[in-house]
Amino acid sequence: MSAQELDFSDIAPHDDSVFHEKMSRLVKEPGFLHAVNYTMPKDDVPVLIGELLKIDNKYDFQTQIMFPFLEMLAKTTTSGITLGGLKYLNPGFNYTFITNHRDIVLDASFLNLAFLRKGLPTSEVAIGNNLLIFDWISDLVRLNKSFIVKRNTGLREGLEAAKKLSAYIHHTIIEKRESIWIAQREGRAKDSSDHTQESLVKMLALGGEGSFMERLK
Numbered sequence: 342m343s344a345q346e347l348d349f350s351d352i353a354p355h356d357d358s359v360f361h362e363k364m365s366r367l368v369k370e371p372g373f374l375h376a377v378n379y380t381m382p383k384d385d386v387p388v389l390i391g392e393l394l395k396i397d398n399k400y401d402f403q404t405q406i407m408f409p410f411l412e413m414l415a416k417t418t419t420s421g422i423t424l425g426g427l428k429y430l431n432p433g434f435n436y437t438f439i440t441n442h443r444d445i446v447l448d449a450s451f452l453n454l455a456f457l458r459k460g461l462p463t464s465e466v467a468i469g470n471n472l473l474i475f476d477w478i479s480d481l482v483r484l485n486k487s488f489i490v491k492r493n494t495g496l497r498e499g500l501e502a503a504k505k506l507s508a509y510i511h512h513t514i515i516e517k518r519e520s521i522w523i524a525q526r527e528g529r530a531k532d533s534s535d536h537t538q539e540s541l542v543k544m545l546a547l548g549g550e551g552s553f554m555e556r557l558k
Contacts, residue, residue, distance in 0.1 A: 354487060355484050360402075365394065368390045389406075453466070466485075468488070471493060488513075504548070509548075525537040
């Protein structure tokens with residue numbers, strides 16, 4: 342089955358056509374409201390919700406809401422974030438960024454922050470469904486250009502999920518013309534072990550056409 346025939350709606354970021362509907366539901370979720378109240382002054386929360394309800398696409402959400410939030414986070418929790426190697430990025434290409442993984446969310450978020458600073462397109466971000474313990478978290482990350490990696494499945498289901506994930510990644514890069522970010526192994530890197538998981542490389546080559554190496558390329 343080709344990527345065009347597959348239904349990616351269960352793993353892909355939410356389409357902009359349903360953005361406002363999903364956001365309207367999200368801002369009423371008690372868990373989301375608890376998280377927002379924890380991270381900002383209570384009096385600012387209604388203002389934020391008003392701004393969120395004005396947005397109807399992922400680009401505006403990232404540039405108007407996530408960009409300043411990540412800048413604030415970088416300023417208060419780091420000594421600075423820089424991005425090197427921009428000269429190696431061809432704006433006419435789309436990329437699969439595979440990196441080590443020391444924080445569940447911030448590795449990819451800070452990479453996208455660096456892109457936002459330069460006016461470059463952000464990447465779609467792979468996130469394991471084991472982290473999406475509530476429906477509202479799933480909606481939030483999918484409104485923020487994340488796609489879902491299904492884990493903790495049986496052997497047969499796992500193979501089908503890997504094939505679908507690979508097809509989605511190929512579809513995103515070739516058809517949607519978006520870059521993606523994925524961690525080089527399941528779970529965070531520990532003990533300075535930054536070896537890419539063999540199964541990740543195999544998964545990437547399940548989709549596409551041609552030989553193993555041609556599909557990876």
